[in-house]
Amino acid sequence: MSLLTEDIRTERLLLRRPTLDDAPRMAEVANDIRIARNMTSLFPHPYDLAAAEAWIPVSDGLAIFTTDAVGDLSPGMVGMVGAHVGEGENADVVTFGYWLAVGAWGHGFATEASRAFLDRLVETVPVRRVEAMVYGWNPASGRVLEKLGFVLEGRLKNRVRRFGELTDELVYGWVSDQS
């Protein structure tokens, strides 16, 4: 279940809960190996309409929409940002992730969406720590997290085999002043 349910508006983006009406656009923009290879196996490839329709009802995230066209991409859904909270000894620990359509990369959208999402999250639920796991071949995501104030805490050697290729997994963390 989503931690955040209210819409969030930023300068260039709208973040809101996805609905099944968003599934065709989601399948269109998510169907790219350059996205999938940086995501866990919960994110399939190919990414078809059935995958989008299965994910949307169980998604714990907000979909990201541009209000203007970006290159060849018409205004509309360009990705997702999501988080889930731990249990027991990890209560108040949030795991965080995001993805964007390849055509929307390089415009600062991941940083803009994630900053707004995390600001709203810490206002809404108790958060002691936020963490994100990044594959070793994905420096762009590490850079997004650094811009958001996350610190690289560790490198888990050869932890991931994705589409037959091995890579390290990097642990990024942000710890609340109120911890």
Ligand SMILES: CC(C)(COP(=O)(O)OP(=O)(O)OC[C@H]1O[C@@H](n2cnc3c(N)ncnc32)[C@H](O)[C@@H]1OP(=O)(O)O)[C@@H](O)C(=O)NCCC(=O)NCCS
């Ligand atoms: C990672 C991802 C979300 C970044 O989206 P984005 O909107 O392009 O990110 P932003 O524009 O906000 O920031 C990207 C930063 O990475 C930098 N960057 C891009 N490619 C890079 C590379 N190969 N090496 C180092 N830095 C890189 C950019 O220059 C930018 O930093 P800057 O603002 O200091 O110049 C997007 O590439 C994506 O969806 N990838 C596939 C899925 C994914 O990786 N999800 C995250 C899983 S942990």
